[in-house]
Amino acid sequence: MTYCVGIKLDAGLVFLSDSRTNAGVDNISTFRKMIVYERPGDRFMVLLSAGNLSISQSVREILQVEQLKEDPEDKESLTIWNAKSMFDAARVLGNAVRHVYDRDAEALKYTGVEFNVSLIFGGQIRGEGMRLFQVYSAGNFIEATPETPYFQIGEYKYGKPVLDRVITPDTRLDEAAKCALVSMDSTMKSNLSVGPPLDLVVYEANRFETDKIISIDMQNPYYRMLHSSWGQKLREVFDSLDDPVWDDAQTDTPLKTEGGRSKPLKKITRPEERLI
Template sequence: MTYCLGIINRAGLVLAADSRTNAGVDYISTYHKLFDFSIPGERVILLCTSGNLSVTQGVINLLKRELQTPETDNLNTFSSLYDIAGHIGAKIRQIHDRDREWLERDKIDASCSFLVAGQLPGEISQLYLVYSQGNFIQATPETPFLQIGETKYGKPILDRTLTYDSPMEAVAKCALLSIDSTMKSNISVGPPINLMMYHADTFAVRHKLTLRLGDPYLAKMRKSWEESLRQAFESMPDLEWKHQPQASDEDIFID
């Protein structure tokens, strides 16, 4: 499994990904799922991948090869991130055309998804989710995040705390906690965690972070967070119980 997360913000964007890949519970390995195709000073293009590893590696490989044959359309020739999202969708379809029938014959799931984030000259910074079918959606200020992979465990913290105007450092911490919550609840999501923060209009990703297993920051963060949650319970308003007499008069919970 995988968990990757992109967040757009008035001030830029944040991308985060775990690194665990598994084929069953008895074959677990580590792969990067966060890729930086930026040309510093010119364009920022970040990708996250989820799903069948042979398919996502196939797509990344195609994208890299195209960069080495400059006469073809490639990540550096498009003038809009929207077109890049569509291009990645086309690459997914290309790999699926080649492999999917063979995978499905053995009931292997060929699905995958990509987050595409960044900024091209003349555009604001943007975030897209490209589905396994090659179609795609864009994050908007109303729902400023998109997730791929094991999305549920890490969603409540985003739903509760993120806005388009949250301070960037808080957004990055929120992304990290969202990944950490998922790692804690699903063993198929695991470290290292890769995190990137991009400030809009700088056209260079200056903030990167890799947190490995046993990283003291991860331990400190968890401790601080869990302590805060415990304090939060204490500051929550007291429950207003409907106190029952000795014998329950009327059983409100049976129809």
Template sequence: MTYCVAIRLDSGLVFLSDSRTNAGVDQVSTFRKMTVFENPGDRMMVLMTAGNLSISQSVRQMLNHPASTGGRSIWTANSMDEAAQIVGDAVRAVYERDARSLREFGIDFNVSLVFGGQINGERCRLFQIYSAGNFIEAQNEASYFQIGEAKYGKPIIDRVITPATSLDEAAKCALISMDSTLKSNVSVGLPLDLLIYEKDSLAVTRFVTIDEKNQYFQMIRDTWGQQLKRVFESIDDPVWNAAPDAQTNVLSTSAVRNQPVRMAPPQNIANVDPHPAPLQTLAQQNRSRQQH
């Protein structure tokens, strides 16, 4: 599986991807899922992929062969929207070629992509492209995309990221999002690729491949876990059956008696004592026999 996240900000773009493709008891492999299409001074575009690896590899190769996508090329597209259409066309072309054969072997045509960047003369843009080749674009109200194992790393992004967030803070947030995913899902794994793009630079600004020895990511992993535990412990426990006028940490009150949905016991055991005597230890049983 995989986890990739991309964030569009007022100041640029952040891309982060893992590299795990298989995760089984005896099969763990890696493949880098981020590809950069860069012509400095003219355009900088990033493609991240999730899903069937053979499909995503085929799409990536088609993008470097304009004849395979109707003669159009992301290298000459006039806008990021046109470039996203070309990526979608490549997905459809791979579907036309391979989907039937895959289906005969019980394999779904499964691929999802995040594609973003900037072409000279327009703003930074970010797209998510689906298996059908259609796509949506990130807006200020929803300024990031995730593909793969997205659920574990989503809460921190929802709480932190706004269009005004700085690139470094967004990178930190993306790494915490990735750490949460790594913690909860073995199908996502190191190394990671992190790319930071400053708007209007039209070239890769900062890039790093992160492995288990990376000092900053290790600090993130240790500190985030410790801080989460500290915040958790600082939150008061709930108060049950509080007085009706209580105002603090009230989970339930004595004035309102909620009841669960109960199933009635069968008639043949309905009269069993609902409060049976507590279980005795072997020593207690021996003492009881001696007393009698």
């Protein structure tokens, strides 16, 4: 399994991925899930992948040379290197996914393996703003919006709560990177199939290149600080909350109250009793 997150902000984009591939408790390997496509001054794109490793590697390989030609009379095929918009680049990616599906899906089905791949694709091409997409196994995709400014793929459930509470379009880039790392740390704490090293990329809007690319292992000083501090602060917040009190005479926030919309659970005390 894996965990990847892409965040679109007014100030830029943040991408984070783990690198663990798990094919059983005794077969754990390291494969990077992120690839960066950059032509300084013209375009900057990042691809994150989750799902079947052979499928995602094939898609990544094909994407660099994939051509989309909708009209035989077109003189030039569409590629990620000449696309005029990120939407068109996402269409090329979707076509690459379908290309791999047409080639491999039947053979995979014959051996009992599902065609499973999930992708996050984002960046900026000169002439338009930044865009972020999530691409599915069928090659179709959706785009991030101000109401939903981030996408997750892979083992996403453990890292979602902190993103929901923190990330908005006007979040600062460094704050979003910190939030993404907390999200990843929470995931790794609860799921052994997600693990280091981590790849982090931060892109500033309208630069069309970045030097903020880093690989993070468990000895990284910032990550070690974040890991220990987050766990400690969570415990402090938990300890600061009052324990539940059943008697409303002893607290302003009783647990047990009368007149609620739902009645307490009914107890069964005799064999002939029924819940309904």
